Amino acid sequence: MDRTMKRLILLALMTFNCTLVCADTLTLKAGYPESYVVKKGDTLWDISATFLSDPWKWPSLWNVNPQIANPHLIYPGDQLTLVFIDGQPRLQINGVAAQGKARVRKSPEGRIIAKNNAVPVVDLALIENYLTQHRVVDSLWLAEQPMVLAGESPSRHHVVGDIIYIDAQLPLNQKYGIYERGREFFNTETAEPLGQEAILAATGQVIDSGKVSKVRLLSNFRETKAGFKLLPLEDDSLMSAYFMPKAAQLTTPAAVLAIESMQREAGKLNVVYIDKGTQDGVEPGAVFSIYRDGEVIVIDNKGLPVPATERTAYDNLMALVSSDRTVQMPDVYHGQLLVFKVFDKASFGLILSTERPVRVDDKLVAPESLVLRGQ
Template sequence: MDGPMKRIFLPLTLGVALVAQAGAALADVITLKPGHPDSYVVKKGDTLWDISAHFLNDPWRWPSLWGNNPQIANPHLIYPGDRLSLVFVDGQPRLVRKPVVRKSPEGRIQTKGDAVPAIDLALIQPYLIQNRVVDADWFEEQPLVLGGETQSRHHIVGQTVYVDGVLPVGQKVGFYSEGRDFSRHESGEDLGQEVILTSTGQVTASGDVSSVKLMSSFRETKAGDRMLVLDDTSLLPVYFMPKAAEVTEPAYVLASGIDVREMGKLDVVYIDRGQRDGVTPGDVFAIVREGDEVVLGHNGVPIPSTDRSTYDRLMSNISDSRTYKLPGNYHGNLMVFKVFDNTSLGLIMVNERSVRVNDRLETPQPPLLGE
């Protein structure tokens, strides 16, 4: 079939039930892409997702493609120049690695370079470092920037700012400004406040008002910003092992990373589930657009929601039996890379249609027959 195969998603409760009935065997099924190569030489700039996309319809299933393979015990240790060959083990496709080597008086030397990452970390690095979602009341209790050594309203790298609070000399800190307030799509439950890193600094003098020298800057720091202790783990490179997210309650796209209406491949999004809901980095969600609700007019012609206002008077006389909920449509996949208490950040890895706020998130379905 030419072009991407259309996937239709049933309402959440039924969809989850059908996936559960499919059994563990289907859950681990991986389907090779038509026209896949028999081998591939890893290039500089490749990611594990990119490589798997040459072979699989669902690239996030690469742990299965490279699983149970002593030659690729850790797929994060694939290097540019390695040749990956497709073989079958017990009827299942597997990739085996043949490192590119050269002969010299010193012996056989493997190609040097950085290991291939799961995804392009440059796409998410700003979010790994800069974005947090915290309790709004807690944030208001954190040390406050009172001003700086200059009369300027904004302060930049190399300048000193003054903070309300006794701080340990030498401590590394970050300054954050308020972002958006998040709430759950259906219930309105408060999910926390987005806070955005403006700069980092180091405490140089301690007292009732402490001095902090700004060491790096992402945007200008100003009076009224709050100070938080930096989490050093957020500054380290992160590798992800993707797995299907388990969705047992309705979950949705909460917001875009940069506050735009529509999102696509390699855009960052917030979702309305986090650590308290069991979400972990590497979880993969299917993104589904809710199906429209149509009604039948007295002439038997279906009326879509976009035309509903024209029929407000008519709607009051239509029974529920003449109202139909259409199935949802698959719009893509996202993978979670950072988790907060009630929310998470994810990267859209595949999209067949645009993604919007309030699109539904589901457990990825097993491959359709023929895919």
């Protein structure tokens, strides 16, 4: 191996190591407090945002040990103090380093944490409905599932206590979710189907099994109608509420697939679908930065930029046929979102910060420091 090649390899290793160090560096927010008393309704994200420019890096702030179950349990009334250990900022609980070893409090597993219990990552009230009531499933699979035919009541809509008829022989006493079809999603670039939105309308229990089974409705989130589908209930639907934020790891950018509320734009604390899921390596807790393509500037015959609002049809034509007449502006930062529920080819994300409204097709990439963006 010649000397030049050795130097290149050494430089690459030094760059890689520097990247790892920079990725782990915590940047404190201007005006950060030296201590903080946890209040009812606080979230780990909000508390970390009090101290850090990038709240998603809170596991490092708390010095979390991934080998310890629920190491981040803090409670309303705890006093947090900022200290520096080996030059890095760390939070202490009541004067004891928050490493998960100093104090142990048990909390129920696999369900929403009560408001007077441990502080959650984000406000669970914002995502509870999406954890329990929304799914994205394969559209062909959904079409094959048992269907609501009608009900004992002559009404077209059925509510709690009503008995509905299902076109399949179902296990007696088995509980199901009754789902309404929502939107069907496709990749905007490849047209690949990403799944069918299924919205939980009710739950029910089989009381009579036969060629046409009877199901009594146990709960309602919306009225049930003929044509709705029966799916097994997700027993682990709430487990996605427990995760640690981490930078998204994708080789290609993701995109905002749809806004759950079907509005034109989304803002802080709104929920959106993204076009990547478990098949792409997305996991609950993944944090994305949201960007929109920068404007394409057209240069006129005099060599001057033409604002988009003043372009003529000729300017737009020249922009299409001549790359020499256009300049692509940098992508514009719009905010950050946190993935909290993942399906095969799509995911749910909660927008946790915005500087500009978020729209469908906005790009999602691994987060970068606010300091690097000059903010």
